[in-house]
Amino acid sequence: MSSVTVRVPAKVNVQLSVGPLRDDGFHDLVNVFHAVSVFDEVVAKESETVSVRVEGESADQVPVDDGNLAIQAARALAKHAGRTYGVELVIRKAIPVAGGMAGGSADAAGTLVACNELWGLGLPLEDLMEIAADLGSDVPFSLLGGTAVGTGRGEQLTALPVKGDFHWVFAVADGGLSTAKVYAECDRLRAAAGTPVAWPQVSEALLRALKDGDARALGAELTNDLQEPALTLRGSLARTLEAGREHGALGAIVSGSGPTCAFLAADEEHARELAEALKGAGVCRTAVPAHGPVAGASIV
Ligand SMILES: C[C@](O)(CO)[C@H](O)COP(=O)(O)OP(=O)(O)OC[C@H]1O[C@@H](n2ccc(N)nc2=O)[C@H](O)[C@@H]1O
Numbered sequence: 001m002s003s004v005t006v007r008v009p010a011k012v013n014v015q016l017s018v019g020p021l022r023d024d025g026f027h028d029l030v031n032v033f034h035a036v037s038v039f040d041e042v043v044a045k046e047s048e049t050v051s052v053r054v055e056g057e058s059a060d061q062v063p064v065d066d067g068n069l070a071i072q073a074a075r076a077l078a079k080h081a082g083r084t085y086g087v088e089l090v091i092r093k094a095i096p097v098a099g100g101m102a103g104g105s106a107d108a109a110g111t112l113v114a115c116n117e118l119w120g121l122g123l124p125l126e127d128l129m130e131i132a133a134d135l136g137s138d139v140p141f142s143l144l145g146g147t148a149v150g151t152g153r154g155e156q157l158t159a160l161p162v163k164g165d166f167h168w169v170f171a172v173a174d175g176g177l178s179t180a181k182v183y184a185e186c187d188r189l190r191a192a193a194g195t196p197v198a199w200p201q202v203s204e205a206l207l208r209a210l211k212d213g214d215a216r217a218l219g220a221e222l223t224n225d226l227q228e229p230a231l232t233l234r235g236s237l238a239r240t241l242e243a244g245r246e247h248g249a250l251g252a253i254v255s256g257s258g259p260t261c262a263f264l265a266a267d268e269e270h271a272r273e274l275a276e277a278l279k280g281a282g283v284c285r286t287a288v289p290a291h292g293p294v295a296g297a298s299i300v
């Protein structure tokens with residue numbers, strides 16, 4: 001095997017309930033992840049050393065040194081295997097950078113799957129999931145895909161049943177938002193309000209909407225505790241969300257820590273129309289239709 005290509009999806013959080021701040025600096029969550037058909041590709045080729053090259057839109061905003069999550073993933077996998085391996089990684093980015101859609105996490109998950117194959121390690125998914133959790137809270141879900149509820153800091157996953165497909169539009173913003181800063185803003189707003197932080201609970205109505213494939217019910221149930229802090233940091237997103245609602249979105253929400261906004265459409269045609277309307281309204285850099293759920297990191 002001299003080269004392996006892996007395709008990895010972006011995610012949207014259909015419920016993101018942020019619990020209290022923990023001593024380790026993370027928050028306990030109820031995080032309902034949903035993998036959508038916006039994909040990065042990770043190509044892993046035989047090499048003596050570990051390196052990465054990034055291609056595609058906003059590639060210049062992605063580090064190519066040890067700050068790249070894909071490099072960290074390759075090194076963590078080699079360490080787990082107790083060997084010194086090299087790999088030349090090429091990342092073809094389609095997932096917005098620092099967009100709240102787990103782009104870096106996708107590349108890390110893709111690298112774990114690609115190098116496991118390239119190096120002939122044959123590690124089971126459970127081992128890759130453990131390594132993934134150390135790399136970042138979203139990385140295990142990028143491996144698993146589908147729709148799943150994450151607890152702890154989002155890394156403890158249980159797959160959820162979903163009927164059929166949901167159709168989405170993602171409004172991509174100019175520039176990103178730092179995940180850590182959005183969580184910090186959430187803490188600041190909560191401290192200023194002085195209300196106690198409740199222990200998060202998964203929404204039963206949301207689970208039912210997913211299980212029934214009921215887009216209208218899902219649209220009404222979308223919630224994200226990071227939306228308010230993201231809007232505080234990037235006020236223009238309120239206009240983006242409003243434009244989607246005006247054009248008939250069944251639900252409009254900031255994706256994860258933002259600034260990408262996610263809109264649930266009635267069907268595929270509605271998603272195409274909504275994407276065109278959002279582009280025309282000048283409220284985003286671009287708007288991308290997609291569907292979910294889709295599989296996690298997979299060899300192509
Ligand atoms: C916003 C989400 O994307 C929703 O899925 C995730 O919670 C963030 O996941 P991620 O980007 O993989 O985040 P990590 O790399 O693990 O952590 C980045 C930073 O986000 C904050 N963070 C993250 C996860 C969590 N449960 N609580 C947190 O407070 C911490 O400040 C942490 O230092």
Ligand SMILES: Nc1ncnc2c1ncn2[C@@H]1O[C@H](COP(=O)(O)OP(=O)(O)OP(=O)(O)O)[C@@H](O)[C@H]1O
Pocket residue numbers: 061062063067068069070091096097098099100101102103104105107108138176177179256257258
């Ligand atoms: N492979 C990678 N792709 C994108 N960004 C990366 C990568 N590796 C490291 N980074 C760094 O991580 C930062 C966050 O990027 P990323 O695209 O993962 O954010 P995000 O999608 O908002 O994450 P999440 O939704 O998991 O919170 C970027 O600004 C970049 O500096």
